[in-house]
Amino acid sequence: MTAKRKPKVGIGLVGSGFMGRCHANAFRSVAGLFDVAAEPELRVLADATDDLAARAAATLGFARGTGDWNELVDADDVDIVAITAPNVLHAPIANAAAAAGKTVYCEKPLSTTAEAALEMTRAAEAAGVVTLVGFNFLRNPMIRLAREIIDSGEIGEVTGFRGRHAENYMADPDAPHSFRTDPQGGGALADIGSHIISMARFLLGPIDEVQGECRTLHATRPAEPGSHERLPVEVDDMTHALVRFASGVSGSLEANWAATGRTMDLSWEITGTRGALAFSQEAMNELLLYSNAPGRRGFTRIEAGPAHPPYGRFCPAPGHHLGFNDLKVIEVADLLTAHAGGPAVGPDFREAYEVQRTVEAIQSSSATRRWVSLRPGP
Amino acid sequence: MTAKRKPKVGIGLVGSGFMGRCHANAFRSVAGLFDVAAEPELRVLADATDDLAARAAATLGFARGTGDWNELVDADDVDIVAITAPNVLHAPIANAAAAAGKTVYCEKPLSTTAEAALEMTRAAEAAGVVTLVGFNFLRNPMIRLAREIIDSGEIGEVTGFRGRHAENYMADPDAPHSFRTDPQGGGALADIGSHIISMARFLLGPIDEVQGECRTLHATRPAEPGSHERLPVEVDDMTHALVRFASGVSGSLEANWAATGRTMDLSWEITGTRGALAFSQEAMNELLLYSNAPGRRGFTRIEAGPAHPPYGRFCPAPGHHLGFNDLKVIEVADLLTAHAGGPAVGPDFREAYEVQRTVEAIQSSSATRRWVSLRPGP
Amino acid sequence: MTAKRKPKVGIGLVGSGFMGRCHANAFRSVAGLFDVAAEPELRVLADATDDLAARAAATLGFARGTGDWNELVDADDVDIVAITAPNVLHAPIANAAAAAGKTVYCEKPLSTTAEAALEMTRAAEAAGVVTLVGFNFLRNPMIRLAREIIDSGEIGEVTGFRGRHAENYMADPDAPHSFRTDPQGGGALADIGSHIISMARFLLGPIDEVQGECRTLHATRPAEPGSHERLPVEVDDMTHALVRFASGVSGSLEANWAATGRTMDLSWEITGTRGALAFSQEAMNELLLYSNAPGRRGFTRIEAGPAHPPYGRFCPAPGHHLGFNDLKVIEVADLLTAHAGGPAVGPDFREAYEVQRTVEAIQSSSATRRWVSLRPGP
Amino acid sequence: MTAKRKPKVGIGLVGSGFMGRCHANAFRSVAGLFDVAAEPELRVLADATDDLAARAAATLGFARGTGDWNELVDADDVDIVAITAPNVLHAPIANAAAAAGKTVYCEKPLSTTAEAALEMTRAAEAAGVVTLVGFNFLRNPMIRLAREIIDSGEIGEVTGFRGRHAENYMADPDAPHSFRTDPQGGGALADIGSHIISMARFLLGPIDEVQGECRTLHATRPAEPGSHERLPVEVDDMTHALVRFASGVSGSLEANWAATGRTMDLSWEITGTRGALAFSQEAMNELLLYSNAPGRRGFTRIEAGPAHPPYGRFCPAPGHHLGFNDLKVIEVADLLTAHAGGPAVGPDFREAYEVQRTVEAIQSSSATRRWVSLRPGP
Ligand SMILES: NC(=O)C1=CN([C@@H]2O[C@H](COP(=O)(O)OP(=O)(O)OC[C@H]3O[C@@H](n4cnc5c(N)ncnc54)[C@H](O)[C@@H]3O)[C@@H](O)[C@H]2O)C=CC1
Ligand SMILES: NC(=O)C1=CN([C@@H]2O[C@H](COP(=O)(O)OP(=O)(O)OC[C@H]3O[C@@H](n4cnc5c(N)ncnc54)[C@H](O)[C@@H]3O)[C@@H](O)[C@H]2O)C=CC1
Ligand SMILES: NC(=O)C1=CN([C@@H]2O[C@H](COP(=O)(O)OP(=O)(O)OC[C@H]3O[C@@H](n4cnc5c(N)ncnc54)[C@H](O)[C@@H]3O)[C@@H](O)[C@H]2O)C=CC1
Ligand SMILES: NC(=O)C1=CN([C@@H]2O[C@H](COP(=O)(O)OP(=O)(O)OC[C@H]3O[C@@H](n4cnc5c(N)ncnc54)[C@H](O)[C@@H]3O)[C@@H](O)[C@H]2O)C=CC1
DSSP states (O other), X not given: OBOOOOOEEEEEEEOOSHHHHHHHHHHHHHHHHSOOSSEEEEEXXXXXXXXHHHHHHHHHTOSEEESOHHHHHHOTTOOEEEEOSOHHHHHHHHHHHHHTTOEEXXXXXXXXXXXXXXXXXXXXXXXXXOEEXXXXXXXXXXXXXXXXXXXXXXXXXXXXXXXXXXXXXTOSTTSOOOGGGOTTTOSHIIIIIHHHHHHHHHHHOOEEEEEEEEEOSOSEEESSTTOSOEEEOOSOSEEEEEEEETTSOEEEEEEESOOTTOSOEEEEEEEESSEEEEEEGGGTTEEEEEEOSSSOOSEXXXXXXXXXXXXXXXXXXXXXXXXXXHHHHHHHHHHHHHHTTSOOXXXXXXXXXXXXXXXXXXXHHHHHTSOEEOSOOO | OBOOOOXXXXXXXXXXXXXXXXXXXXXXXXXXXXOOSXXXXXXXXXOSSHHHHHHHHHHXXXXXXXXXXXXXXXXXXXXXXXXXXXXXXXXXXXXXXXXXXXXXXXXXXXXXXXXXXXXXXXXXXXHTOOEEEOOGGGGOHHHHHHHHHHHHTTTOSXXXXXXXXXXXXXXXXXXXXXXXXXTTTOSHIIIIIHHHHHHHHXXXXXEEEEEEEEEOSSSEEESSTTOSOEEEOOSOSEEEEEEEETTSOEEEEEEESOOTTOSOEEEEEEEESSEEEXXXXXXXXXXXXXXXXXXXXXXXXXXXXXXXXXXXXXXXXXXXXXXXXXXXXXXXXXXXXXXXXXXXXXXXXXXXXXXXXXXXXXXXXXXXXXXXXXXXXX | OXXXXXXXXXXXXXXXXXXXXXXXXXXXXXXXXXOOSSEEEEEEEEOSSHHHHHHHHHHHTOSEEESOHXXXXXXXXXXXXXXXXXXXXXXXXXXXXXXXXXXXXXXXXXXSSHHHHHHHHHHHHHHTOOEEEOOGGGGOHHHHHHHHHHHHTTTOSEXXXXXXXXXXXXXXXXXXXXXXXXXXXOSHIIIIIHHHHHHHHHHHOOEEEEEEEEEOSSSEEESSTTOSOEEEOOSOSEXXXXXXXXXXXXXXXXXXXXXXXXXOEXXXXXXXXXXXXXXXXXXXXXXXXXXXXXSOOSEEEEEOOTTSTTGGGTOSSTTSOOOHHHHHHHHHHHHHHHHTTSOOOXXXXXXXXXXXXXXXXXXXHHHHTSOEEOOOOO | OBOOOOOEEEEEEEOOXXXXXXHHHXXXXXXXXXXXXXXXXXXXXXXXXXXXXXXXXXXXXXXXXXSOHHHHHHOTTOOEEEEOSXXXXXXXXXXXXXXXXXXXXXXXXXXXXXXXXXXXXXXXXXXXOOXXXXXXXXXXXXXXXXXXXXXXXXXXXXXXXXXXXXXXXXXXXXXXXXXGGOTTTXXXXXXIIHHHHHHHHHHHOXXXXXXXXXXXXOSEEESXXXXXXXXXXXXXXXXXXXXXXXXXXXXXXXXXXXXXXXXXXXXXXXXXXXXEEEEEGGGTTEEEEEEOSSSOOSEEEEXXXXXXXXXXXXXXXXXSOOOHHHHHHHHHHXXXXXXTTSOOOXXXXXXXXXXXXXXXXXXXXXXHTSOEEXXXXX
């Protein structure tokens, strides 16, 4: 008995590196796990050259490859343009895709400057296309649970925040330059600080004022992998900042890609008048909840399980652990819902622009050594 | 530029429950992550009825469904038969598949009795087909690392073992009967004890002698989900056992599906004369290593990363966490390698038979209250 | 204004090694922390020779020293005899002290054989003296809390137990012989296994049946510290056992002094039909409680604090951590209460005899490879 | 044989609350654990009234009590004046004690203002007396180990710092006013922030520049315990700050006494170019060390043991856990060494003044919203 096949939605992917592979995997998996409106079909992969693209297409299972992303954007059979190319390419590709009426799914940070990000936002809004930006850590069921707990008032009024995204991939002074160290949109704060900023905003709302210090720990780095030529570094390796949310809550955050010993410490603690929450991506399948309610006080380690959607999509039994790539599958499921006209869960381009604006405000506060306000002007 | 497509290998899947979905996902994902010889194509899904099968095929992305697994086994376009049906069906399906010359990929426990498992083993060996049994936890890069560390002598001579697989899915006395409580092949020891036994064997070699106690904690359970009729339980909810390995090492193990509070405590500690190792599936992305070597003593928490193959297939950065479903993807990648004539990494049917023999020896020791030997006869 | 001094109680201490120092410290501290009926005065210290005793008395603050413990036992100004000498001396000293009408405070294990322990028990009971045995880990406020939680039914009916006392102080094959390896009363099971047995009994009541395996991991050890002569080892380095409590609960326990990597893993997990408890002395200031009660499931890490008596005697603020020596202070406070006619909280000699009987039953089950019953005869 | 008694040193203690009891216990214990030059004799206890003092003297074992601390300071038989009275009394008592030529042992914070602390420092230096301030957390063997590791270069050049002292004892808006909320010297930053500042200085040297935000979370508090009258709060409940050390290292710190869920999170993480260290007082018996050295990367959990002096003074076996009160015993042992003319390990009054200056700089930066320099003037 031939199975009824779902309708198809055509995927075009630009880039096939770290994130490219991760997107491709998510598009392959999603329809077997989620009840999607349409099943992704991997149609076009664009990379820097035709050759690279052809090989990547074969590896990742795309029907064809191209060395020119314009071709991908213009292809009739591409409905969703996924952008996992270096940051500097996000704006031109996204703008072209929006103009072509495509759903645009772009990796973070949205662009290299807040100004460019705002332009992208306006272009997409004008075109009326669906947008989604790859802040995948927000997809964790434990983060959704945290948000619900906060919104419900279960921990009382929020009193403080302490957050961080610390990794060590640039701790080695001989880690070379790349698009990540490009003064346009690079540095630890833009690269991974954007994750903790987006999460802070998701959980506690807009940030109003910042005062940070951006530090370059290694003054020079090899020009290329393995090269002997060393070029100066103009971006931060580590940033510490004070933040004040529009709600009045204050706290601190850190972005650090030279945090020796840490590989994925995207972590935070939120205190309230009646309870507290703590999370680290190093233990991504649990959320710590402290409650002052009558009873035995202490942090309860809530383990991810089917009680925390969409965990059950992956496994009917608790404790079986989602992994990093699963977060991207959830993101893609949400993307397909929005693409099909369902609720757009975000973060969309506008939200990603706000994150980028926050990054730049911290950078500017570091330069001027003053608090910088992010409040919307009059 | 059209991408060069890989050759295809036809997949037939029997069952579409917990494990069926997990297998399907692994077959969908694997070719985008691993450099497989042939790309799986989801061709036939068999379930209890035509209707169930048709719906599952549509959901999971199989080309067609059937209510008769014989049809699947006989299908010319099915190269690999994956069995995720209840235990009692493993033998007939596997034997038929082997007779048809198919690669047989069967969920654990291999069968309902050691005798049946031995017959399956002989049938498959006679047919000369590739077999693989779904002890997916062995695929964890951290478990491979543990095995390497033990084999290298880094922790000295092994002196002790303490292992456990504890979950809580049957802790509730109102959790109903299912194939898991069938006296043929059911019970905590057969269901999940088989995982810790297979892991113990993988790490430390054959178990020679056992003395266990199998306990039924809840004397009756509902006949069906939600039913008021209660039927007696004839299988164990919790088993504790003493074990002695052929190497002379001794220790203990536990199988427990009524371990309130535990959802995935497949854990062990192995001590040696110069070091020790500890692992729990609750923290599946880390391995604890203690070394007596000169320096600062203490357990080092080694985090999974690209240094531990095949982690890098999923992510180029350490600390990003594999999840439970990723283990199945690795298993399927190994299966495809063996199917294509590459090295068979096991565990094959024979190994799974040995696991089952160990399960039965423990059950028998509990009944006779004597140590039971597993040593091969003269 | 001269302070009203408390009445004094005279202390005699036999032995000044590891435990001798610990007892002395507890006697010095207790009156400033607890509201004791009488303040301990350190009067006589006995050691192996006059010289050793004199030096230890000066170091630990005793008024005088003696090389003959009989003198201490007979001294009129000694009210409480504390025994921290090697195990073989416990019986003669305790019996003499009881005969002299003194309160007897003896280190564990009570004696070298269950038979001797029973004689000591009878002698003390006949003399009507207060006895207390140094199972200090029972004094932990978290252990009292665990007992209360179990007794209250908060975790439902107890279904399973898994316990262990694992350290590594004899892991090195060159760790020499000492009283700890004396076939009379020595070995890992008697030395530290007695701690987890006493705790299991404290929490869950008498153990009824056992089946264990005692293993000697290192066949010979140096005769003396540093000596080249090696003598055979007749005691166990590691014992694993199955246990069944009189209540019907079953489980396992381990005693291991060759557990590379572990320094104080006196730990257990107790599951019930409605909750679970877990504890390890490695994190002695916390108790993990899992509750099935409506709400957010997960283990709650309860931290020791003033809510858990007698923590508040040491510190008015939670989270400030008691240490190992503080447990001895609590033990001594309880001793002084009993000595002054207050409630005797135990464990007294009879309880310690029961622990020793359990040790011997496990040893005997290992020799005969049969389950051994501990049930009182008809 | 009468034991040779050590010479005595006379102790006068002002205050008998939380810290008073802790000091008294340390003075009682120290001579049985450490090889001290002279044994403390508890001679005079001063409290707010004669009556309070008499009762506290009896409880804590002092020979006499007095309602007038001047009497204590002037007493011929008092050699060391220990100050555990409210902060506002530190200066007058310490200055009088110094003038009387006594060794002065004062609780933190040294005084209510940096100015007063500087005067105290000058008075003590002019008098040439030994001073010590009760930053007891520095006494932890794990902290000494951390300092050694940093100084040895084992973790390379230090690149970042992230520290915190968070507790929850003022999280409740109904926690009343006390000397801790006195605008003179009160607030979370002065009260407990001083601990993390002293530790940061101990580990990484002077702090050069700060920018903080001090927040009052609860605008009013009851005037007295249980009172209905509520008075405004003028001190901070929570402070977040950016810090830059004289060495060039930068980072952040937090002081928070309203951190729901935290009872003793005095914690920090220090990253270096070749390794990292992490510590929390919540797990005070361990230090986490990450090393980039060839081998298996990961944080190693070093457990406190005899290898880390003066742990062995308390226990010959590793893993047996020191407690909070033991830190005070170590502090007192160091005090007695300095009093007897041995090396003064500090922190002395001058160091405590520097801590207080840092506290005030952060407060001032919060008021002016500018970075504040702590560099010594030209
Ligand atoms: N959400 C997350 O957790 C993560 C997001 N990212 C983001 O993903 C994006 C890509 O980062 P990675 O995958 O790590 O980089 P990568 O360097 O691994 O991959 C970049 C890919 O873009 C391709 N590319 C370069 N120029 C191109 C062009 N002109 N046309 C088409 N393709 C071109 C490269 O050949 C390569 O395949 C970045 O924006 C980054 O910030 C990266 C890692 C994690
Ligand atoms: N490796 C692992 O970690 C796990 C392995 N398992 C194993 O997987 C197997 C299946 O278990 P679950 O998926 O949990 O069970 P399940 O009850 O969720 O799924 C069983 C599937 O088999 C189908 N089925 C029943 N009768 C059939 C028939 N006559 N023909 C074809 N299909 C039939 C059912 O309709 C259902 O789709 C078992 O052997 C179990 O031990 C289960 C869970 C985890
Ligand atoms: N409760 C607990 O946690 C612990 C209990 N213990 C128990 O404490 C007892 C002593 O053990 P340790 O202190 O570790 O031993 P140790 O070897 O450190 O000290 C034994 C002391 O007894 C003295 N001694 C030997 N012969 C003597 C004699 N004829 N008269 C008087 N004194 C004599 C020795 O000189 C030494 O001072 C043992 O029964 C042991 O099982 C030991 C360690 C921990
Ligand atoms: N090092 C540490 O970890 C800690 C240090 N402290 C410090 O210790 C000091 C005392 O704090 P707590 O013991 O918590 O306070 P507390 O309120 O518990 O005790 C204060 C004591 O001073 C007495 N006192 C008040 N007026 C007096 C007077 N005129 N003359 C003599 N005694 C008088 C009180 O009666 C009471 O006995 C403070 O400086 C505090 O910052 C407090 C707690 C922890």
